[in-house]
Amino acid sequence: MPVETQTADSYREDLVNSGVVIKTEELAKVYEMGAEQVHALRGVNLEIRKGEYVAIMGPSGSGKSTLMNLIGCLDSPSSGKYWLAGRLVSDLDDDELAYIRNKEIGFVFQTFNLLPRATALHNVELPLIYNGTHKPNELSGGQRQRVAIARALVNTPSIVLADEPTGNLDSKTGEEIMALFENLYRQGNTIILVTHEHDIAQHAHRIIFIRDGKIASDEAVKK
């Protein structure tokens, strides 16, 4: 047996060496709603390599956002394992998760988490459209999403997670936003985005369908 396979679970050098930046094993999430339990994820086994461009699709309520929250270290699983950049993060506490999250992950959400009065950008260069003088609530949806993407990149993360990034944009603006993701991908970042739009998903190189909290299919996009 090779030595690597005997090392502790908490750091998997074999994953790092083979370029696997995200690995989950039987990842599950149960939300407790009073007496009721919602099984949002029911055992997700997933490997994503550094530099991949992945779209996650699936019906509403199938667990897409829950999976993104776990991948993004915003939440912990109820059971199962998750290695991020080789490190077992599924049993870290909230402070440790926050540290890893800030280091590794950039988020782009559909609803932009921008303070209305704060100037949208200070130290991020966004040559496309933004001149730094507008307040976020004066920006159009597309401009706000560009700002959200720029913000996601402030810490130069290698993994960019986007949950329905074009969800409330017209299709032209949506395509412009997708061009930004394409650039990030070309620069070597790992991109994972949730979308319910097939046209948007076609920008990715791999599409994972989630159904009832499990991966229903996982296929390369034919280019």
Ligand code: ADP
């Ligand atoms: P999707 O993003 O695919 O629409 P979600 O991951 O948001 O699905 O939700 C999966 C399931 O978990 C749904 O049944 C949803 O109602 C439930 N759920 C999501 N977040 C919570 C939460 N914070 N508390 C309780 N139930 C939740």
Ligand code: MG
């Ligand atoms: Mg969702």
